[in-house]
Each structure stands twice: as C-alpha cells, then as structure tokens.
Amino acid sequence: MSRPTEELPALPTPRLDECPFGPAPEMTRLRETTPVIRVKCPTGITAWLITRYADVREVLGDSERFSSRPGQAAHVLAHMNPDRPVAEGEFTRMDGPAYQRFRHHLGPEIGMPRRLLELRPLVRRIVDERIDALAAAGRSAEFYGDFAVPVTTATIGGLLGVPYSDRGLFHDAAAAMFGSATSEKGIRASTEPLFRYVHGLVQERRKNPGDDAISRMIGRSAASAEPFSDTELVMMSAGLLISGFDTTATTLTHGLLALLVDSEESGEPGKSGGSREWERLRADPSLLPAAVEEFARYFGGAAGLTREVTEDTEIGGQPLAKGDYVVLAVQTADRDPAVFEDPERLDVGRRAEGHLGFGYxxxxxxxQQTARLEMSVVLETLTRRIPSLRLAADLADIPFKTGTPVVGPAALPVEWDAVLPAGEDE
Ligand code: HEM
Structure with missing residues (x-):
C-alpha cells in the first residue's frame, strides 16, 4: 500500500550545509502553510508528512489509529520495508498488549530511578577517564569519535554487562541498521554475529546471573506469566546495544557544537544573546537539567518517525485512509511557535518540558533517562574540567553525516588550554 502512483512533492531532506542545527527551511514553511501534506519519501513510499506539534503529538499518542508496524524509520531506510512481517521479538514494530509485554520488562530495567542512581558513578568514572585520556594526548581532539562515542558505548556496555572490547559487534550492527544504503543481506551479515554473541550472553546469564540489565530481564521474564524466549531476550538486549550509543553521542556532539559556536557566525543557536551558550552553562551549572532537555528538543527525532494508519480517520482536518503511512516531523514540531517561544533559538535556560525529541x-x-544522565554528566564535567573548550574548525568545515536517521556532525574538532583534575568521587 502507499507505493507512489502519482507525481508528489519529494520529502525535503535536511539541507545541512545551509542549516546545520535544524530542519530545512522548507519544513518550517510546510508547518506554516500545509501542516499535513502528501509526500514521496526517500525510500519510495508515499506518506502524509505531519509538521505541527499538536498533530504530531496526537499521532504518537494514539497507537490504535497509528500503528508502529512499518518501523520507526521506514521513510528513510529502504531496508526497513514497511510491509515485511514482524520478526520474533521485534518489539519496536509491535502495538498494544503484544508490545506492552516487552515494554513492561524493558522500561524498569533501563529507566527506574534506582537503576539510574546505580549507573551514575559508572558514567562519572567513564567520563573522567576519557577526559584524562584526552588531556594525556595533547590539547586538541575530535570530540565525536574520541570522546562522545567511547563514553556512550562504555555506558550502554556497562548497563548490559558487555565488555568494551566487544563493542565492534554492536557498532557494526548499528552502522548497518542506520545506513540508508545497506541491503537486507548486509543487515543480516552485520547483525547475525551480534545476535549469536548476545545469545551466548543470555545462555550464560541464565546459569550465572550478574547485576546487569540482561540478567535482570531474564529474572523478570522467568517470574512473569508469559516468559520470553531466548530469541526475544536477544532482540531486547541487542536492540538496546544498537540504539543506545550513537543516538546519544550524536545529540551530544550536535549540542556541543551549538553551545560552542559563535552565535554571530551561526545566526542560530544563541542568536539573541550574542555570547556562546557554553559561557552561560559554565557560569551557572544549575542550568544543566534544562540544557539537556533543550538538546533533546532542539535535535531529537530529527529524521522523523513513520506510522501506519489503521482506520479511516483525520488529522489536523485532513482525511487519512486506512493503510496510509504518516511521517512525523518531530524536530519541526518541536520548533512550533504555538508551543515554544523563540523556538529556533537554543536556550540552555528554557523550560523545554513537553518536547517530543524522545518521542511520545x-x-x-x-x-531517555539513560541519555539524560549521560548528557548531564558529560556537560557538567566538561564545563568544570575544560572551561577553555572551543571549536578548532570553522562551522562551515564541520562534516555532517548523510544517509542515516541519526542526524548530526560526523566529526567535531575541539581544542583547549588546560584540563583540570577530576574532583573527588561522590
Ligand atoms: C539523545 C539520545 C536519544 C534520542 C534523541 C532518542 C530518541 C528516540 C525516539 C524519538 C524514539 C521513539 C521511536 C518511535 O516512537 O517510534 C526512541 C525509541 C527508542 N530508543 Fe531512543 N533515543 C536516544 C537514546 C537512547 C538510548 C541511550 C537508548 C538505550 C539505552 C535508546 C533506546 C531506544 C529504544 C530501544 C527505542 C525503541 C522503543 C520502542 O519502540 O519501544 N535510545 N528513541
């Protein structure tokens, strides 16, 4: 259903060279003029593009009318064929009670306050060690590859009890899954080694449970009315490994670029203030939680999310037919002036609650709680230990990723004068 049969406007893809921090200007224009419009997606499917905050929130909040079955990025990733059958344990494409069975066990193991409290010292240690390594190597670094990816990789590995030395398995699988050029064969070739490896972990931890999230999910499953199969446990654990590092690393890198860039050069992030938002955050650490939330509003969900209409309905006054696809332009919605004041400005003091950057x-x-924790520890530690941190390249020379729904810089050269020692552990 919804294969192109007519000439339709092509879904505007972000023009990052002109607009490195936000959606293409065309998306903003559509939100103002045609907030629900039929478009052709890069993968060839047609869909209704939805850009207003209220409409995007309504769709995300109603899984009875709008199913997740196509997969969250079927409009971007050709290998995510929206018509393919849902595989055993592929919970991201399930709805209703079948989905809740997974969510019920995943959510608490990852996001419960007690788990986050336990995770914080680990994240602090990872961040301090990485900063010590940067300091030992000199006075400049590439933030995304040398810092952000190692930090978020070590965190998700620590959460699931996967050694850092085995990261290649889930890095390769994520690169294949999030690559728009990957074939289904390529996906299988890159995910099978990870699935085999995680299957081994599940079997080992059934016998010798540890204090990691995989062991705890096995324990919860065994105590539930409908325990998970090994395959389902593998899909849950591998799904966390695949989704849990580059999303946060990229948001952090994009966010740091926005904090450090001179507002006069960018014409965007700190535009009304004139000074760098970095200075503001450094001077007032009480802004940290707001800054993290603002990162998620400003950069989250940039590639958009796909859903399928399950019954004839309407959104924003536009009739939609059963079987139609919709694409939710989350980042454009999160810059809707009907909800956020001066929405194009990155404001580390903003109350950005209610944004859709982590979905809805x-x-x-x-x-999301793991991501918030990581971003908050990173920003707190960087502003404290490397106050002189600055960009080591012009904005125009920063490369951006292409062909992936994980939108952001591919590299971020930074430099500094001095790195202060780590404080006492809490
Ligand atoms: C700043 C970082 C992150 C951003 C902006 C982000 C954004 C999102 C968004 C928008 C969704 C909703 C998808 C939908 O509704 O179809 C989502 C789902 C998901 N995220 Fe994240 N995420 C981030 C970090 C993480 C981390 C650290 C993990 C793992 C610990 C993670 C694991 C997942 C998983 C497993 C799902 C699928 C949920 C489901 O379909 O039930 N994400 N993320």
Missing part, C-alpha cells in the same frame, strides 16, 4: 506515547524512548 507508548513507544517513546526506552533509554
């Missing part, structure tokens, strides 16, 4: 409704991000 049943499928909203399972790892």
């Amino acid at each position: 409704g049943p499928h909203q991000c399972v790892g």
Whole structure:
C-alpha cells in the first residue's frame, strides 16, 4: 500500500550545509502553510508528512489509529520495508498488549530511578577517564569519535554487562541498521554475529546471573506469566546495544557544537544573546537539567518517525485512509511557535518540558533517562574540567553525516588550554 502512483512533492531532506542545527527551511514553511501534506519519501513510499506539534503529538499518542508496524524509520531506510512481517521479538514494530509485554520488562530495567542512581558513578568514572585520556594526548581532539562515542558505548556496555572490547559487534550492527544504503543481506551479515554473541550472553546469564540489565530481564521474564524466549531476550538486549550509543553521542556532539559556536557566525543557536551558550552553562551549572532537555528538543527525532494508519480517520482536518503511512516531523514540531517561544533559538535556560525529541506515547524512548544522565554528566564535567573548550574548525568545515536517521556532525574538532583534575568521587 502507499507505493507512489502519482507525481508528489519529494520529502525535503535536511539541507545541512545551509542549516546545520535544524530542519530545512522548507519544513518550517510546510508547518506554516500545509501542516499535513502528501509526500514521496526517500525510500519510495508515499506518506502524509505531519509538521505541527499538536498533530504530531496526537499521532504518537494514539497507537490504535497509528500503528508502529512499518518501523520507526521506514521513510528513510529502504531496508526497513514497511510491509515485511514482524520478526520474533521485534518489539519496536509491535502495538498494544503484544508490545506492552516487552515494554513492561524493558522500561524498569533501563529507566527506574534506582537503576539510574546505580549507573551514575559508572558514567562519572567513564567520563573522567576519557577526559584524562584526552588531556594525556595533547590539547586538541575530535570530540565525536574520541570522546562522545567511547563514553556512550562504555555506558550502554556497562548497563548490559558487555565488555568494551566487544563493542565492534554492536557498532557494526548499528552502522548497518542506520545506513540508508545497506541491503537486507548486509543487515543480516552485520547483525547475525551480534545476535549469536548476545545469545551466548543470555545462555550464560541464565546459569550465572550478574547485576546487569540482561540478567535482570531474564529474572523478570522467568517470574512473569508469559516468559520470553531466548530469541526475544536477544532482540531486547541487542536492540538496546544498537540504539543506545550513537543516538546519544550524536545529540551530544550536535549540542556541543551549538553551545560552542559563535552565535554571530551561526545566526542560530544563541542568536539573541550574542555570547556562546557554553559561557552561560559554565557560569551557572544549575542550568544543566534544562540544557539537556533543550538538546533533546532542539535535535531529537530529527529524521522523523513513520506510522501506519489503521482506520479511516483525520488529522489536523485532513482525511487519512486506512493503510496510509504518516511521517512525523518531530524536530519541526518541536520548533512550533504555538508551543515554544523563540523556538529556533537554543536556550540552555528554557523550560523545554513537553518536547517530543524522545518521542511520545507508548513507544517513546526506552533509554531517555539513560541519555539524560549521560548528557548531564558529560556537560557538567566538561564545563568544570575544560572551561577553555572551543571549536578548532570553522562551522562551515564541520562534516555532517548523510544517509542515516541519526542526524548530526560526523566529526567535531575541539581544542583547549588546560584540563583540570577530576574532583573527588561522590
Ligand atoms: C539523545 C539520545 C536519544 C534520542 C534523541 C532518542 C530518541 C528516540 C525516539 C524519538 C524514539 C521513539 C521511536 C518511535 O516512537 O517510534 C526512541 C525509541 C527508542 N530508543 Fe531512543 N533515543 C536516544 C537514546 C537512547 C538510548 C541511550 C537508548 C538505550 C539505552 C535508546 C533506546 C531506544 C529504544 C530501544 C527505542 C525503541 C522503543 C520502542 O519502540 O519501544 N535510545 N528513541
């Protein structure tokens, strides 16, 4: 259903060279003029593009009318064929009670306050060690590859009890899953080694449970009315490994770029203030939680999310037919002036609650509390230990990723004068 049969406007893809921090200007224009419009997606499917905050929130919140079955990025990733059958344990494409069975066990193991409290010292240690390594190597670094990816990789590995030395398995699988050029064969070749490896972990931890999230999910499953199969446990654990590092690393890198860039050069992030938002955050650490939330509003869900209409309905006054696809332009919605004042400005003091950057409704991000914790520890530690941190390249020379729904810089050169020692552990 919904294969193109007519000439339709092509879904505007972000023009990052002109607009490195936000959606293409065309998306903003559509939100103002045609907030629900039929478009052709990069993968060839047609869909209704939805850009207003209220409409995007309504769709995400109603899984009875709008199913997750196509997969969250079927409009971007050709290998995510929206018509393919749902595999055993592929919970991201399930709805209703079948989905809740997974969510019920995933959510608490990842996002419960007690788990986050236990995770914080680990994240602090990882961040301090990485900063010590940067300091030992000199006075400049590539933030995304040398810092952000190692930090978020070590965190998700620590959460699931996967050694850092085995990261290649889930890095390769994520690169294949999030690559728009990957074939279904390529996906299988990159995910099978990870699935085999995680299957081994599940079997080992059934016998010798540890204090990691995989062991705890096995324990919860065994105590539930409908225990998970090994395959289902593998899909849950591998899903967390695959989704749990580059999303946060990229948001952090994009966010740091926005904090450090000179507002006069960018014409965007700190535009009304004139000074760098970095200075503001450094001077007032009480802004940290707001800054993290603002990162999620400003950069979250940039590629958009796909859903399928399950019954004839309407959204924003536009009739939609059963079987139609919709694409939710989350980042454009999160810059809707009907909800956020001066929305194009990155404001680390903003109260950005209510944003949709981690999604909304049943499928909203399972790892959002982990991501918030990581971003908050990173920003707190960087502003404290490397106050002189600055960009080591012009904005125009920063490369951006292409062909992936994980939108952001591919590399971020930074430099500094001095790195202060780590404080006492809490
Ligand atoms: C700043 C970082 C992150 C952002 C912006 C982000 C964004 C999102 C969004 C928008 C969704 C909703 C998808 C939908 O409704 O179809 C989502 C789902 C998901 N996220 Fe995240 N995420 C981040 C970090 C993480 C982390 C650290 C983890 C793992 C610990 C994670 C694991 C997941 C999983 C497993 C799902 C699928 C949930 C489901 O379909 O039930 N994410 N994320």
